[in-house]
Amino acid sequence: MRRHLCERSIEASLFLAALASVAITLGIVGVLAYESWGFFQHVPLSEFLTDSQWTPLFSEAHYGILPLVSGTLVTTVVALLVAVPLGTVTAIYVSEYASLSIRETVKPILELLSAVPTVVFGYFALLFVTPLLQRIWPDLPGFNMLSAGLVIGVMIIPYVSSVSEDAMRAVPMLIREGSYAMGASRFQTALRVVVPSALSGIAAAYVLAISRAIGETMVVAIAAGMQPTLTLNPLEPAATLTAYIVQVSLGDLPHGSLGYQTIFAAGLVLLIITLIFNIAGHFLRKRFHHAF
């Protein structure tokens, strides 16, 4: 009986630990919702969504989230233009072409690349990539979204390549052999059979990479500038949702002020956007696992 009681209490405490993750979610949603509620008491939702300026700390304050969203959009698109082709081709190469020894070497290197602290990537974007780009565009400002986006792109290659490679390698060998037996080359087999078979898994990789790029903070805070600007030109400096939060955190805004609440409103927008992508990615991955 005592043994039984002991088992029960252990199970109960393990259950509580598992429940902690739910508590974290509640904490995140709760804090963001609570502080944003305060914010939306002062700023109507219509202004928040349509005003083209974001100047909450100026005397003539504007609270339009669009400039921050556009900054996030531009850096994310630039990053994807780098990461999707490179990551996908790398994944196809590693999964379909590379010998075992190359695969065993490359995978850890990609893993190391994804482990590099983001602040280091930021350093390179500002002090290495931007000067390089300025040789091509001499007028390029020191802070610009192009350089930040390119570096984020390289940073998220491992996310694209490792998840898509997993998806491709999960395609049964039997299906590949069916293609080879028809006289198809490696390239034809990879492109016409393996990639279509792994499509939802590859799509999941892209979606997760998008979510990573949107949430990336340090690279944009260091290299893209912190000036909220409504522009789609990657050669200009602009703040992203994340960079704005950092900028405010660096200052000393009093707790409870409207300025303080703005970062939670920006955070809420960020959370909602990434959540949409994460759920889509989750769904795509599930669908892929069903296929095989």
Add this chain to the structure above:
Amino acid sequence: MPSNPLRERSGIGTGQKQLDRLFALLGLLAMLVSVGALLVLLTGLLMEGGPRLSWAFFTSYPSRFAEQAGILPAWVGTILVMAVTAVTAVPLGIAAAVYLEEYAPKHWLTDLIEINMANLAGVPSIVYGLMALGLFVYQLRLGQSILTAGLTLALLILPIVVMATREAIRAVPKSLREAAFALGATKWQTVQHHVLPSATGGILTGLILALSRAIGESAPLMTIGALSFIAFLPHAPWQPDFPFLSFEWLLDPFTVMPIQMFNWVSRPQEAFHVNAAGAGLVLMVMTLGMNGLAIYLRARYRKRIQW
């Protein structure tokens, strides 16, 4: 080469072969971009910051004069914050993983926990920082302290710890559990004496990876207001009198390596950029070292299981 009808009959075959080779080359190049990026990062930091590394750099406080500035509070802060993170995330994460793998009945609540865990892993780190700012700093009044920072990072890496532990536990064969149950062991005894010890290698690998991720994180700590100009050390975790341990440091303000680096990068003067490279180099050695260790451990552990 003698004429070979099998070759000639398929005129398309040769074109395909060239395309095949072309793509192999393209793949190799794409792969080299990633490998090259890592090399550029390392050599760049080494060339810029390497000469800056000296005994004084590790033992000095930040300073207005770049040449005199050092990373003492930063690396001490990193170690103390990591200690809090590990002490929180490790037991919590392992316990949650054990529950989900060994105990959890299939019902809506465990489904919810699973989905929730997957989603948490995708939440941007800075959002954790906002949560910590509202909850730890102001609601619980823990201030902008080492404790707050450690807890924040612990929550951030919790999903990673749980996922890695679950994977390691899943790799333990069913037969081992059945053998223990057959001898009359209770569920917890089986987990404690058989499952967890067999999964140690995998769990350890996951923990190292999770902590290395935490070491490099700066965004969530910036939102809770980690100071970057800290010209003092936190209270020592030990004291001469009974009980010899002191926990005053938990509530001390702090800085950590990545934030110190961010601060130096953001300054316009070039001399501070050199300091940033030095700090970046130390940071890279820390994280890449831990990752390398984890990759090595995993490879060794896999081999041992196979044979």
Add this chain to the structure above:
Amino acid sequence: MPTNLSSPLKADVKHLSFFYGTVQALKDITLPIAGNHVTALIGPSGCGKTTYLRCFNRMHDLYPGNRYEGQIVLYPEGINIIDPSVDPLAVRMRIGMVFQKPNPFPKSIYENVAYGLRIRGATQRNQLDEKVEQALRGAALWNEVKDRLHHLAFHLSGGQQQRLCIARALATDPEFLLFDEPCSALDPTATSRVEELLAELKQRVTILIVTHNMQQAARVSDFTAFMYQGQLVEFDTTKTIFTNPANQLTEDYVTGRFG
């Protein structure tokens, strides 16, 4: 050896050995394949019959460390197709294969059948349409799928999928078809349909079939080779192998005493 290999040879296997790394899986096999006939390979699991079959379309080239010795001479040209100078892609263009488990691609029925033509560079729609219909008719599948050619192949039944794979192989007009236990995943009805198909197909192509099922070998094949532990034990007309085998081991196997 069969005395009445009357029809011209499609292939002649001479002293074929095969190695997975250092493990020898086939030992010095010599075996003629008669054109426009069905030759069955029987033997217990692990005897090397599938390994042997996969030498004919160089499937072993897909994996590192594999090595062939000896010759597989393909007629009418008389070329050794396992010679390293021969392009395996070119071999596979002429020798089709149907696998143990149906392995349709995740594409429509139409695109599955058209696959071989597409990778050979065919793009003309009406030409493709015609070939696809021909192949599906040849595989006795046309009437069942003609209204849903653009549905996913995964939605077909197992037997239909296997006939689709046969149609896929037929679409490119191969001279030689390899069947690796094509009915092992099928129910009896689907099996008999595939068997009927084999009888029709041999008018046009040479067939080499691996089977685990001795009744099947007796029903569909003209010649039978019995393999054991990587070696060819006996090769003769199917009738002789099943009624009057020369070797004791063959007799024990075909009468069900082992295997």
